[in-house]
Amino acid sequence: MAWRTREQVTAVIRQRRRRTDRLAERLMAALSAACVLLVPLIAAALWLRAWPILRTRPLGDLLFSTVWRPQQGAFGFFPFIMGTLWVTAVAMVLAVPPSLLTAIYLAEYAPPRLRAVANPLIDLLAGIPSVVYGVWGVVVVVPLVGQRVGPLLHRWLGVVPLFRQDNPTGYSILAGGIVLAVMVFPIIIAVAQDVIRAVPQGLREASLALGATRWQTVRNVVLRRAWAGVMAAIMLGFSRAFGETMAVLMVVGNIPQVPRSILDAAYPLTALIANNYGEMMSIPLYDAALMGGALILLAIVLVFNVAARAVLVRWVGS
Amino acid sequence: MTEPLIEIRDLNVWYGTEHALKGITVDIPARQITAVIGPSGCGKTTLLRSLNRLLEETEGTRVTGQVLLDGVNIYDRGVDVTEVRTRVGMLAPKPFPLPMSIYDNVAYGRRIHGLPVLDKGNGRHLDRIVERYLRAAGLWEEVKDRLHSPASGLSTGQQQRLCLARALAVEPEVLLCDEPTSALDPISAQRIEEQLRAIKTETTIVVVTHSLRQAHRLADYLIFLWLGELVEAGPARQVFQNPRDERTRAYLAGDIG
Structure with missing residues (x-):
């Protein structure tokens, strides 16, 4: 076999590099497209499966x-x-x-050593399986609400329908x-802190050098600047709460009624x-x-997300 | 030398294990411009930030020694840091307009100190103060028609003058300027220098600068730092023309640094 010249070799390498580059870009583009397409695909599938009831009942x-x-x-x-x-x-x-408040404390006040201990523990909270939270809810929270918090709320605030206790189970x-x-907690704390x-x-x-206290600085400058991101943190937390299933169904009573009080049982979608x-x-x-229920869930999430985004764009834009 | 306003006594600063300022003892004269010169990393900014205790915002700093302002050590236990920073204002190398309107930026310092209440909560009065300090910073004519639009819409040079107005509105006795024109174009830089010269009749100014030319233009009094040590301090004319220390001479001549 004949020796290839140096020029031939570099030409081959250059060609290969260019091909790999193009391939990488196409692969990533395809994956991104798949991700973006998932939402409409899920919506379409749910729509099709829900069609028999959507067709026969008015929305x-x-x-x-x-x-x-x-x-x-x-x-x-309803x-x-x-x-x-x-x-x-x-x-x-x-x-x-x-x-x-925890995020503000950890980001603005806490010494680095405390932060180094607290944050991994908070992250750990996010990793606990939801069924464990459910069990904790059944064993601890439900009795607490049924026997202590509920009666207390009822006694002190029972005139307001929101706090009446007609359901002693907890x-x-x-x-x-x-x-x-x-x-x-862990989601909002982690994102807001970042x-x-x-x-x-x-x-x-700039604020501290004018003689502002730390709290004045946080309130007037830091939070004002970080407002959009903090809202995003809250939205992430909201989505988590909204879609959570297991932990909720274990403690919420699952009675299909329109609740009137926070001490009533309910039945989330x-x-x-x-x-x-x-x-x-x-x-x-x-x-x-x-x-159809799943489709409604999707629609509500969508509405909240779009609304939040609109608010963000408006505020950040100004 | 006129009456000193700030007396620095055996000031040492450590960042972790790095000894950044070594036993600095020097006086800063009242109502003059003192320039702190020296090469990068020799402790100029550290010295400046020790004068309003902003060093405390950097984690892992340790300070020993005294900084006497009007005879009171600002590092004493009983001294309130916000009080120190009210009396000792600061202008940073890069402008950081607060996320609010031009007007609110200037009014910010007075508001956080509750001064509008003392000013009888009179909105007009605050208007006048905002105008006075925007004029003092040489910005009024450019912004008077858009006082309530966001400060972030100003050019960098305008932002820096806004920061000057914001600092002056608190009426500090001392103004610390950390390379106040390093991020600015020559025209904006010149305007800042003009304003500094104009206010020195009432305010004691300490300027950290990289630029010997700027020190020449501004300084009444000069402090030369070298690797965390104070090499020489004295009236600017004397230090420029007749440096006592060989290192000062070499630095001014451009041989080192």
């Missing part, structure tokens, strides 16, 4: 009827939609203030909200699907109804 009935009697062909999703919204709302109300929206809140620490040090010092899919499939339209 208004499905969304706003409170009657859920599958055997009689009545599929009102109690489940409300269950999901209530549990998520309670979880966010409980989770957002403490996790934001399996309630509040129990679900507490469990979810704990699950949401966002806050990303604020340039020079900006902090996720729990409905998880509890019933694969069973009672002999009932006509049941399968389609559950798919």
Whole structure:
């Protein structure tokens, strides 16, 4: 075999490099496209499977009827939609203030050594399987709510319907909200902390050098600058709470009713699907109804995400 | 030398194990411009940041010795750091406009100190103060029609003058300037220098600078640092024309640094 000249060799190498580069780009583009396409694909699949019920019932009935009697062909999703919204709302109300304050403390005040201990532990919280949270909820939170927190709320705030206790079991929206809140903490804390620490040090010092206290600096400068990112952290936490299934269905009571008080039982959409899919499939339209429930979940998540994004764009834009 | 306003006594600073300032003892005269010169990494910025205790914001710093402001050691236990920073203002090398409007940037210092309340909560009064210090920083004419638009919309040179107005609005006795024009074009730099000269009748100014030419233009008093040590300090004219130390002579001549 003849020797190849140096020029031939470099030409071959150059060609190979160019081909690899093109290949890498195409591969990554294809994978990105697949990811982006997943959402419409899932939506389409759910739509198709839910079609039998969407075709035979007006959308208004499905969304706003409170009657859920599958055997009689009545599929009102309103109690489940409300269950999901209530549990998520309670979880966010409980989770957002403490996790934001924790994130601010860890990012702005805590000595590095404390941060080095606290953050891995907080990350660990995020890794605990949700069924473990569910068990903790059943063993600890449900009795606590049923026997202590519920009666207390009822006694002191019972005049407000939101805090009436007509359900002494403790399996309630509040129990679900507490469990979810704990699950949401690590997400909001981790993301918000990163966002806050990303604020340039020079900006902090500009405020401190004017004689501002640390808290004034955090409130007026750091948080104002990090606002968009903090909202993103809250949205991430929201999505987690919203979609969580296992831990919630273990503690929330699973009674299809429109809740009036945070001490009432509820039946979130996720729990409905998880509890019933694969069973009672002999009932006509049941399968389609559950798919419709999943579609509603997807739609709500979408609406919240788009709304949050719109708010962000508006605020960051100005 | 006029009455010293700041007396630095045996000041040592460590970053972790690095000994950044070694036993600095020097006086800074009142109502003059003192320039701190020396090559990179010789402790100029460290010295400056020790004068308003901003060093404490860097983790792992240790400070010994005294910095007396009007005879009181700012490192004493009983001294409130926000009080120190109210009396000793600062201008950073890069402008960091706060994420708010031009007006609010200038009003910020007074608001956090609750001064508008003392000013009888009179909005007009605050307006006048904002105007006065924007004028003092030579920015008023350029921004008077857009006081309530975000400060981030200004050019870098304008932002730096805004930062000057913001610092002055707190009415500090001392203004620390850390390479205040290093990020600026020559025109903006010149305007900042003009403003500094204009305010020195009321304010004691300490400027850290890389540029000997700038030190020539600005300084009444000169401090030369070399590898964390104070080599020479004295009236600018004297140090420039008649340096006592061989290293000062070599640095001024451009032989070292």
